[in-house]
Amino acid sequence: MALRWGIAKGWVENMEFVQFHPTALYNPAGENPVFLVSEAVRGYGGILKNRNGEEFMHKYDERKSLAPRDIVARAIDNEMKLSGDECMFLDCRHLNKEGFTAHFPTIYEKCMSIGIDPMKDMIPVVPACHYMCGGIKVDEMGRSNIQQLYACGECTCTGLHGANRLASNSLLEAMVFAKRIAEDILPKINHLSIKDSIPDWDAQGTTDPKEMVLITQSLKELKEIMSSYVGIVRSNVRLKRALDRLWILYQETEELYNNTTISPQLCELRNLISIAYLVTRSATMRRESRGLHYTTDYPEKLGFVQESLL
Ligand SMILES: Cc1cc2nc3c(=O)[nH]c(=O)nc-3n(C[C@H](O)[C@H](O)[C@H](O)COP(=O)(O)OP(=O)(O)OC[C@H]3O[C@@H](n4cnc5c(N)ncnc54)[C@H](O)[C@@H]3O)c2cc1C
Missing domain, CATH: 1.20.58.100 (Fumarate reductase/succinate dehydrogenase flavoprotein-like, C-terminal domain)
Structure with missing residues (x-):
């Protein structure tokens, strides 16, 4: 709406930078939105494997399953294209059950609900579109180039994420910019003229x-x-x-x-x-x-x- 050609003329930037989460739960029954298997599971020791139980991340990055989001997402995508399979797998079978269920109770329950026991079965995963780094270009106070139009959150391009994004940075984006916007508006809110005669x-x-x-x-x-x-x-x-x-x-x-x-x-x-x-x-x-x-x-x-x- 901010951009809408020839009418609003808002500036929009960095729209090509779309983050994919590498490990959404693959559910053949189809689910919208998809359920995310947190990356903390890989941090806890889960290992990415193909259908045959073979590791593949060493081909892409020396950090293997602990490589950053974009590298892991591209690797899974490539392995799926090479094999023709609809998903790859996260192997947690070697992990301690008490520890796993204590750290990831929701993931455990979700997997069990679709017939996958993470302690016995590999968890099927697939990359999913996750976050838009680009958006309405705003300055450090959340001001767009359109007079009196402020924006914060995922719809914006604040510059915080650059061409990539660190996990959980959207919290920073929403909280910091929301506060700054409020601080910028408060002193002038009573003097702003807001058009109240928008036609039906x-x-x-x-x-x-x-x-x-x-x-x-x-x-x-x-x-x-x-x-x-x-x-x-x-x-x-x-x-x-x-x-x-x-x-x-x-x-x-x-x-x-x-x-x-x-x-x-x-x-x-x-x-x-x-x-x-x-x-x-x-x-x-x-x-x-x-x-x-x-x-x-x-x-x-x-x-x-x-x-x-x-
Ligand atoms: C599965 C998942 C997990 C995530 N986990 C994390 C995490 O751990 N840490 C982290 O920092 N970020 C995480 N993110 C990203 C983060 O959740 C989002 O970036 C953040 O919630 C965006 O907040 P927002 O207020 O900008 O937008 P939204 O939360 O999308 O809010 C926009 C609101 O506007 C409403 N809306 C849309 N169109 C209109 C309209 N025309 N009129 C009126 N209302 C409208 C929508 O209904 C919605 O309520 C995750 C995202 C996903 C999808």
């Missing part, structure tokens, strides 16, 4: 959407496009394909938006398409691999930081 939504000329399937199907397609072409490992050809597909979805959804009565589902779809476009376009423009953005066409990190892309 004009739905004239639109009709009720007859077919919700147009929205639900587009949402599915959007997820497919982003998962298949703009995931953990990117390439020019995949990104180009994503942009072409997104353009079609964008046009179809704008037509729906202009001609039918709006609904929360339609607005959300429209917003998601905008975000997907920004992620994909930003990824296309970054001709290097840096932090959370990895592309096979430019696997090296440039020696300098590219200027703001958006």
